[in-house]
Amino acid sequence: MPRAVAGPEIERLIQLLARLPGLGPRSARRAALHLIRKKDQLLMPLAAAFSEASTSVKVCTSCGSVDTSDPCAICSDQGRDNSVIVVVEDVADLWALERAEAVGGRYHVLGGTLSALDGRGPDDLNIAKLVERASDERVTEVILALNATVEGQTTAHYLTDVLARAGVKVTRLAHGVPVGGELDYLDEGTLSAAIRQRTPF
Amino acid sequence: MPRAVAGPEIERLIQLLARLPGLGPRSARRAALHLIRKKDQLLMPLAAAFSEASTSVKVCTSCGSVDTSDPCAICSDQGRDNSVIVVVEDVADLWALERAEAVGGRYHVLGGTLSALDGRGPDDLNIAKLVERASDERVTEVILALNATVEGQTTAHYLTDVLARAGVKVTRLAHGVPVGGELDYLDEGTLSAAIRQRTPF
Structure with a gap:
């Protein structure tokens, strides 16, 4: 001391x-x-x-984000596209996507990833509510914006199975070369993904 | 935005x-x-x-440190040596010396260094009060614990002149090899100071 x-x-x-x-x-x-x-x-x-x-500050009962109102500003925004839900692990990821102004739809915050090591199963995440929201007939696409880690991708596979029943299209973020990135400094996994998922010029 | x-x-x-x-x-x-x-x-x-x-939180009117009482806990501590005042630039330096338990005396916080560039002269620092305290007959030594920067050393020279009138011994911190330091990684200035100020083994 x-x-x-x-x-x-x-x-x-x-x-x-x-x-x-x-x-x-x-x-x-x-x-x-x-x-x-x-x-x-x-x-x-x-x-x-x-x-x-x-x-x-409250947790939004609809999407699981934090805000000073419930439902949060994004869930209660009438100008947003109701057909798309972007699934993120964490509020910080939601904030990052909002800063990029990359999303016109709604969000859903899982509150983490599945992890056998940390003993986190499906019931510990905000998944039941996601299935309920995805089953709404207005929703046509769920974008899985999870981290490109082992846990993130395991969770993405699990969610794809669960959401198949809801009858929505499930997509995920593109893998590839980060904007401004130099090939020489990228790992093999990223480079082969960028080649595999190449787009017409 | x-x-x-x-x-x-x-x-x-x-x-x-x-x-x-x-x-x-x-x-x-x-x-x-x-x-x-x-x-x-x-x-x-x-x-x-x-x-x-x-x-x-208040600023101590005696030494210039911050504490929840005025005079601060150190100035009002009866168990401390009244003959020594350690001059520091900043409260953070005082805290660092206290953590090292290196000082048995009192402190004086200047609130910065002299700096022609930033337009800080003697009147902008807590110097008048230092001279007043050093003139107390119980005080026999003032230790200048200023940073080993150009501004710190300029300020130390100025204080040595001013304190000469108060009739106290003025000392400064030793320069040398930091404890745990490797010679190969030290600059030339530190090494020559460590040689010049060598002590008997």
């Missing part, structure tokens, strides 16, 4: 900050000091934003 | 988190999502710790 460097309120602040992803003990101390120095511009607004978020 | 990925409360949380040192826009989003997921264990305690800190 190292010697406490400041009063218990500051120590507690540092300990809590160190539990954020991307911050270790040292950077948590730097962040705490920065917050204390910028009390009016940063510490007090963050305190307000944190307590605001802790009361207002 | 990228498309907003979530409600305004969540967007605001992300924007404020991105202003912490060590967090960029992407890691701020990850941190926000982590906070939202761990609402009871992390978001709410942090909200409480932030508002607690924003009301209770």
